[in-house]
Amino acid sequence: MxxxxxxxxxxxxEKAVDAAIAKAGLLNVRATIIVLxxxxxxxxxxxxxxxxxxxxxxxxxxxxxxxxxxxPSGAFTPLVQPGAPLFxxxxxxxxxxxxxxxxxxILHLSAVLxxxxxxxxxPDQDELIAQAGAGSIATE
Numbered sequence: 760m761x762x763x764x765x766x767x768x769x770x771x772x773e774k775a776v777d778a779a780i781a782k783a784g785l786l787n788v789r790a791t792i793i794v795l796x797x798x799x800x801x802x803x804x805x806x807x808x809x810x811x812x813x814x815x816x817x818x819x820x821x822x823x824x825x826x827x828x829x830x831p832s833g834a835f836t837p838l839v840q841p842g843a844p845l846f847x848x849x850x851x852x853x854x855x856x857x858x859x860x861x862x863x864x865i866l867h868l869s870a871v872l873x874x875x876x877x878x879x880x881x882p883d884q885d886e887l888i889a890q891a892g893a894g895s896i897a898t899e
Contacts, residue, residue: 765797765867765870765872766796766797766798766872766873767794767796767797767802767865767872767873767896769802769803771794771865771872771873771896772794772802772803772873773803774895774896775792775794775803775865775875775892775893775895775896776792776794776803776804776805776892777895778891778892778894778895779792779875779877779888779889779891779892779895780792780805780807781891782887782888782890782891782892783807783877783879783880783884783888786880786884786887786888788879788880788884788885788888789807789808789809789810789811789879790807790810790814790818790877790878790879790880790884790885790888791804791805791806791807791810791814791815791817791818791877791878791879792804792805792807792818792875792876792877792888792889792892793815793818793819793822793875793876793877794822794873794874794875794876794892795822795823795826795873795874795876796872796873797826797870797871797872797873799823799826799827801819802873804818804819807879810879811879813878814878814879815878817857817859817861817876817878818861818862818876818877818878818879818885819876820832820854820855820856820857820862820876821857821859821860821861821862821876821877821878821885821889822862822874822875822876823855823856823857823862823874823876824856824857824858824862825862825863825864825874825875825876825889826862826864826871826873826874827856828856828864829864829866829869829871830864831860831862831863831864831886831889832856832857832858832859832860832861832862832863832876833858833859833860833861833862833882833886835848835858836858836859836860838858839858857876859882859885860882860883860885860886861876861877861878861882861885861886861888861889862874862875862876862877862889863875863876863886863889863890863892863893864893865893865896872896874893875889875892875893876889877889877892
């Protein structure tokens with residue numbers, strides 16, 4: 760019998776995007792928000808009116824990092840600086856992973872159900888936007 764992997768649904772992703780857009784509005788940020796599932800596959804994305812085009816790639820890379828490592832993408836920022844233990848790791852997988860704040864995993868009992876990535880504001884603003892999205896999904 761196949762093992763079912765718990766992952767987020769399209770409905771979950773829509774909730775996450777709505778919550779992230781609401782937070783971005785409060786912060787006066789025009790962001791791109793991306794939601795990935797447990798396998799790291801694309802579920803949903805939105806680009807708010809006026810968000811810069813380059814934010815898509817950044818939001819996606821932040822979401823990939825959060826999903827792959829089950830940790831906020833920004834947790835790695837101090838570890839990848841010159842002289843730090845993981846310096847150079849951002850070049851892994853052709854730059855697929857972004858180590859700036861703005862990627863947040865969606866966790867349930869230590870399992871990664873997916874992730875939310877956001878880009879368009881400062882790193883701190885992107886982190887708050889992604890946290891709002893990820894936090895909107897009930898993982899009880």
